[in-house]
Amino acid sequence: MPFAPTAAAGAFHPCALIPIYNHKDTIASTVAALRAHGLPVVIVDDGSDEATRAVLDGLVSPEVRLIRLLRNGGKGRAITSGLIAARDAGYSHALQIDADGQHDVADVPRFLAEGRARPKALICGQPIYDDSVPRARLYGRYVTHVCVWLETLSFMLRDSMCGYRLYPLEATCAEIDRAPLPARMDFDTEVAVRLIWRGVPVRNLPTRVVYPENGLSHFHMLHDNLRISAMHTRLLLGMLLRAPVLLWRKRKRSAACPA
Template sequence: MPFASATAAEAFHPCALIPIYNHEDTIAATVAALRAHGLPVVIVDDGSDDATRVVLDGLVSHDVQRIRLARNSGKGRAITAGLITARDAGYTHALQIDADGQHDVADVPRFLAEGRADTNALVCGQPIYDESVPRARLYGRYVTHLCVWLETLSFTLRDSMCGYRLYPLKATCAEIDRAPLPARMDFDTEVAVRLMWRGVPVRNLPTRVIYPENGLSHFHMLHDNLRISAMHTRLLLGMLPRAPGLLWRKRKRSAACAV
């Protein structure tokens, strides 16, 4: 069922959401940059080590909340916990951003402007890479792009894997309540596809993404690629009964744009 549109008067009250697992060297700078943009911050500690816990202890304040998961459960589980916490705290939107300095915090105002312009929309980062990007990771993304375009019967979502995005919390948490989302690296793609199925509009925002030298990545080439392959199989099968509705919605949107 498509998600109901928000009224023009609906409030826009965002926070930042950072999942973290053992990024003690970069988290303080990321939080400081977000606070400089006036955003309260929700940090989800996904079972980090003692060194990271000490750093996070020093960051907690009136506008910086930390949730700690008892053990490492995966990026998707951490983001899910953070989204629900943000909703329950009264925020309307959550800006997901990585803890490792990969994302350009200078683009925060651009994400927020897109969210204000359409409070129903999922605002997705569309990465602009420099030479630091691993080529295998770059080329592998195109397989997911093709799958997502099939799963949504649309070219609207330009990059479903970027972890820099602004979630509308009402629609996102309603989808979480409807059916659990993946616990690990397949979360970002599946939640975007399922929100599109739900009728949530997407705005793509080009943003610079780097792979920091000696950066810590938690992407496991074998296990995470297997999970992603299983996810695409599940989503492709889920698309089939939704295909008539997706095509009808696409045709209706095209007709509205032509008027």
């Protein structure tokens, strides 16, 4: 039984999507803030520990749905499960947001306003960092930015690694159905690149991102960087096959918006 009525065709009917793995101390406040903005919430528990499961059980309500994955399979697997569940429940869009308090929930109305105005677009958070950001993480992102600009032959996507974004579910789930997406930290970048390849427009929304003191990060420096490197190799090869179409679209955009 879906936890929300099916949306009418063409209607803007968003929900929030939170993947979680052991962030028991911050999830309740994140859910409360999202509900204050009127959003129903889909939480995907990616095999969390017993203490986190107990907190999540207490959050379930008619407007907060919990999907429980028995084993930890990675952020990408959790988000994919949530996107499909949101689509099947009749939502038109899913606002992905982290469970650890990094993202500014005050910007939810801005994401929703962009999505309502441009329902076919992927609305991506463009992080504005404060001094809490680890310098190695900050500089490392620029390597991925350059790779993504090559993979899409455009500067359309300003930051492909930010996990604060509004997905148009019809196009996103169609891409999931076409070919599986990565299960772990390489998900955010690959899904954005593949949606651009699909012809989905992108809007970049500046938003404040913080790294909470004593925050729990699940980024594995060695393994996740190896996965990301393999992903970029795969996407760069994919770009070569799609280069004529990407260049044609770029030329079409330039003609539509002359300097």
